[in-house]
Amino acid sequence: MDSSLEFSSSLGSVSSLLSRCRTFKVLVIGDSGVGKTCLTHRLCAGEFPRRTEATIGVDFRERALEIDGEKIKLQLWDTAGQERFRKSLVQHYYRNVHAVLFVYDVTCPASFNGLGAWVEECRQNSLGHEIPRFLIGNKSDLRNASSTSCQVSQELAMNFAKTHAMVFFETSAKNPLKKQLNGRRGEVEEMFQQSGVEDIVTAVGTTLKRHKTPLTANSPAYSGSFKVHKKKQQKELWTCC
Numbered sequence: 651m652d653s654s655l656e657f658s659s660s661l662g663s664v665s666s667l668l669s670r671c672r673t674f675k676v677l678v679i680g681d682s683g684v685g686k687t688c689l690t691h692r693l694c695a696g697e698f699p700r701r702t703e704a705t706i707g708v709d710f711r712e713r714a715l716e717i718d719g720e721k722i723k724l725q726l727w728d729t730a731g732q733e734r735f736r737k738s739l740v741q742h743y744y745r746n747v748h749a750v751l752f753v754y755d756v757t758c759p760a761s762f763n764g765l766g767a768w769v770e771e772c773r774q775n776s777l778g779h780e781i782p783r784f785l786i787g788n789k790s791d792l793r794n795a796s797s798t799s800c801q802v803s804q805e806l807a808m809n810f811a812k813t814h815a816m817v818f819f820e821t822s823a824k825n826p827l828k829k830q831l832n833g834r835r836g837e838v839e840e841m842f843q844q845s846g847v848e849d850i851v852t853a854v855g856t857t858l859k860r861h862k863t864p865l866t867a868n869s870p871a872y873s874g875s876f877k878v879h880k881k882k883q884q885k886e887l888w889t890c891c
């Protein structure tokens with residue numbers, strides 16, 4: 651691949667060195683287009699980006715939170731879903747990881763079927779089973795009660811999560827609070843469980859707070875981005891079913 655690497659960052663920036671706040675590296679992986687960028691944006695900035703482009707390399711976003719009186723920081727690594735934009739960086743992704751978010755699109759069964767390959771990538775990069783893993787079905791706002799065949803059922807996802815020792819959430823980066831309702835015959839019945847993104851932040855934070863080896867001055871926190879030099883491309887349109 652004729653690409654070169656650029657690491658624009660502030661390694662162990664003064665603020666992170668001086669801060670007593672423990673920082674945890676959280677890797678976000680999944681197929682291209684499942685919404686990793688939007689989700690991390692929502693988790694860190696509390697909003698849905700109007701426009702996104704395919705992630706090239708990795709983008710970093712941070713989210714500070716307080717758990718039981720302790721301030722911690724989640725450093726989310728929003729990685730490229732497209733193989734050609736991640737190939738040369740995979741080793742960097744997995745170094746000193748504290749938790750992994752596996753993301754799929756609930757309206758795209760192919761992205762769910764692709765999860766096995768992401769689990770395998772973790773294995774190939776020696777990610778231990780002690781590293782907490784979270785499974786996130788994104789785009790729940792697009793669930794349609796009348797065309798369930800094109801969607802990933804929660805039951806299937808929960809079984810996958812159980813098999814791979816993951817904590818499962820279904821949410822929407824776009825509209826995290828919207829509930830899907832079935833108003834048939836005047837009844838209002840909830841069709842599925844949905845979590846707010848804050849539930850995910852809290853679950854990850856609470857789990858990691860118990861973690862003994864956060865990033866320190868010796869394993870510096872990064873801010874900035876790794877880029878694989880390639881001409882930026884508009885997000886390709888993907889369709890499922």
Ligand SMILES: Nc1nc2c(ncn2[C@@H]2O[C@H](COP(=O)(O)OP(=O)(O)OP(=O)(O)O)[C@@H](O)[C@H]2O)c(=O)[nH]1
Pocket residue numbers: 680681682683684685686687688689702703704705706729730731732788789790791792821822823824825885
């Ligand atoms: N309706 C809806 N659309 C979403 C949601 N999350 C993301 N999208 C859309 O899905 C498309 C892809 O989102 P991205 O966040 O760029 O996807 P990605 O997984 O980061 O893709 P790569 O960078 O290629 O790996 C964009 O058009 C988003 O607007 C969601 O929760 N609901």
